Amino acid sequence: MDSADAKIAGGGTATAEHTHQEPLTLKTKLLYGAPSFAGAAMIIPIFIHMPKFYADVVLVPLGYLAMAIAIARSLDALSDPLMGWISDHTHTRLGRRRPYMLIGAPLCGIAFFCLLNPPASLKGKDAAVWFGITFILYFLFHTVYVLPHYALGPELTQNYNDRSTLFAWRESFTILGTIVASVAPGVLKTAFHLTDRQVFFELGIFFGVALTVLYWLLALTLKERPDFVARESNPLVPGVRRALRNRPFAILLASYVVGSIAGAIPATMMPFFNAYVIRPHDPTASLSLLLAGYFGFGFISLPMWVAVARRVGKLNAWLASFFLGISGGALMFLLGPGDLKALFVLICWAGIGFGAGLFLTPSMQADVIDYDELYTGKRREAQYTAFWSMLPKFIAIPSAAIPIAILASLGYIPNAIQSPRVVFAIRAIFALTPATCSVLSFLIARRFPITQTIHNAILEGIEQHARGEVAVDPMTGAIVPPPKPGHDEDVGWFLDYFSSGELKRYLAKGASRPVRDVITMAAVSIGVSVLSIIYVLHRVHSLSTDPGALTSVIVVAAGLALAIFAFHVMRLAPARRLAAGEIPADVVRAHLGEVVEAAHEGTPKRAAG
Structure with missing residues (x-):
């Protein structure tokens, strides 16, 4: 126990009173978790089967697939913060979250079916366009329902351990759906002698309907907590700045962003590793077996990880899980033709670690x-x-698209024995890159400071604020006064449209400076986006040349620049208000002092797990 924990324990503020909330019922956990069965099942054919299906069956050039994935995922990532803000600001009879589940789930099911079932007449560039459009629509509607669904979880309970079990139930359904989707193609092809197109037709119908039914059941049965629905939300841009000042969140997000590379690459490369490195007699059946082993062991290990987390804490349990993924992934680099049994063992070993991260x-x-x-x-x-969703997606875009583009540039030939350099590239990308990223993610995750004792003290502080009393930040010892609704609070949120540097330049160089800063940054951002788009269009004007790996990176840059442009556009009106002198200079100076103090006090002390 470190000094922060000792102080809390000694002071008696972090007590069992913060766990008094009634435990969630099994019905609530099932209703909340079950929709993830269908949602997760859809991910398997999209990320595992679709790239190879479109490359080897539909005959779309790999470079164009990589570019389509990059474009679609960039637009998907851009929609996340907007959807989050919309959901937080929604006030309806059904609440903030449930209306979007009712709308988004059926639309996503339709887009999923279309993505899995391109018309047989489409080839080459036309098929790539179909893939890109349906991919975009799938992830757009996926964002509409899944962000409100995931946001609902933290609202259902504030109990430290009950949250672990709630998310463990959700991820149990996630893994169950993943297993079903993993083995279904092999079973359907072997037992019923279906073609790839017939298999994906059946999967498109089944999971599209299941997604709609399960989310409608959740939205029409499980009510949101009225006290959370009634709470006021915040402006989007200041909310972004304040979220990034939250040090525990920044640590957790950084670890997750780096770790997302470790998840995106194997998902895309496993079919290629299985077919062209291991070279089993029946690649489809063996791929289903490998996926079933990975997700199956992740599923059966969940109760173990829940127990471990209760005993040693969430952080220590999560850190322990890294070892399995790192060791299992690195050893896969040593495998070659015929090593299917060894690959299965290592896949299952890594799957045990995968189960922990899902819910922790x-x-x-x-x-x-x-x-x-x-x-x-x-x-x-x-x-x-x-x-949590947007930034890892931007990282995962090149993680999914660039490996495919690299294979194309090295001379990948569909449905053929690959050259030694292509095989080596598949082995290195599939095994070594994710293992390296997992090591980096582990080193970042070690700094996460919130323990159960600290969390109980946080809830006590929230209760003290509700009574109009000051609270103590349990990680830093800083005094935290209760937020004061009204003019002062509104001014604080307004000034958070601007960075400390921008406010200092405003005070030092004149009222027009904020508008100039915002316009300059917006212009630079849109310029980068436009130039990137021009470059991409120049590269893809013909199927005669492969667009290459760099094109996928440029697409990601265009998407990021567009997101930054939108961010600055939303700051233009506040900048004009600031330039008009609506906020006195002494108020700005006081705000700057508070921001500096918060940044200093917000550096958490290292807490034991």
Whole structure:
């Protein structure tokens, strides 16, 4: 126990009173978790089967597939923060989250079916366009329902351990759906002698309908907590700045972003590794077996990880799980033709570690949201969930697209024995790159500071604020006054449209400076985006040349630049208000002092797990 924990324990503020909330019923956990069965099942054919299906069956050049994936995922990532903000600001009879589940799930099911079933007449560039459009629509509608669904979880309970079990149930359904989707293609082809197109037709119908039914059942049965629905949310841009000041969240997000590379690459490369490195007699059947082993062992290990987390804490349990993924992934590099049994053992070994991260990280994220409420007085589940989703997606885009483009540039030939350099590239990308990223993610995750003792103290501080009393930040010892609704609070949120540097330049160089800063940054951002788009269009004007790996990176750059442009556009009107002198200079100086103090006090002490 470190000094922060000792102080809390000695002071008696972190007691069992914060776990008094009634435990969630099994019905609630099932209703909340079950929709993830269908949602997760859809991911398998999209990320595992579709790239190879479109490359080897539909005959879309790999370079164009990589580019289509990059474009679609960039637009998908851009929609996340907007959807999070919209959900947090929604006030309807059904609540903030449920209306979007009712709308998004059926639309996503339709897009999923279309993605899996391109018309047989489409070839080459036309098929790539079909893939890109349906891919974009799938992820757009996926964002509409999944962000509100994930944001609902932290609202259902604030109990430290009950959250772990809630997310464990959700991820149990996630893994179950993943297993079913993993083995289904092999079973359907072997037992019923179906072609690839027939298999994907059946899967498109089944999972599209299942997604709609399960989400409608959740939305029409499980009610949102009225006290959370009634709470005021915040402006989007200041919310972004305050979220990034949340040090525990920044640590957790950084670890997750780096670790997302370790998840994106194997998902895309496993079919290629299986077919062209291991070279089994029946690649489809063996791939189903490998996926079933990975997700199956992740599923059966969940109760073990829940017990471990209760005993040693969420962080220590999560850190232990890294070892399995790192060691299992690195050893796969040593495998070659005929090593199917060894690959299966290593896949299962890594799958045990995979199960821990599925539910522990969202549970830890929910604790971070409580810490945010301690300082802001607002509930921002969807906005934090959007961050959690958006930034890893931008990292995962090149992780999924670039490996495919690299194979194309090295001379990959569909449905043939590959050259030694292509085989080596597949082995290195599939095994070594994710293992390296997992090591980096582990080193970042070690710094996460919120323990059960600290979390109980955070909830106590929120209760003290509700009574109008000051609270203590349990990680830093800083005094945290209750947020004061009204003019002062509104001014604080308004000034958070601007960085400390921008406010200092405003005070030093004149009222027009904020507008100039915002316009300059917006112009630079849109310029980068436009130039990137021009470059991509120049590269893809003909199927006669492969667009190459660099094109996928440029697409990601265009998407990021567009997101930054939108961010600055939303700051233009506040900049004009600031330039008009609406906020006195002494108020700005006081705000700058508070920001500096918060940044200093927000550096958490290292807490034991």
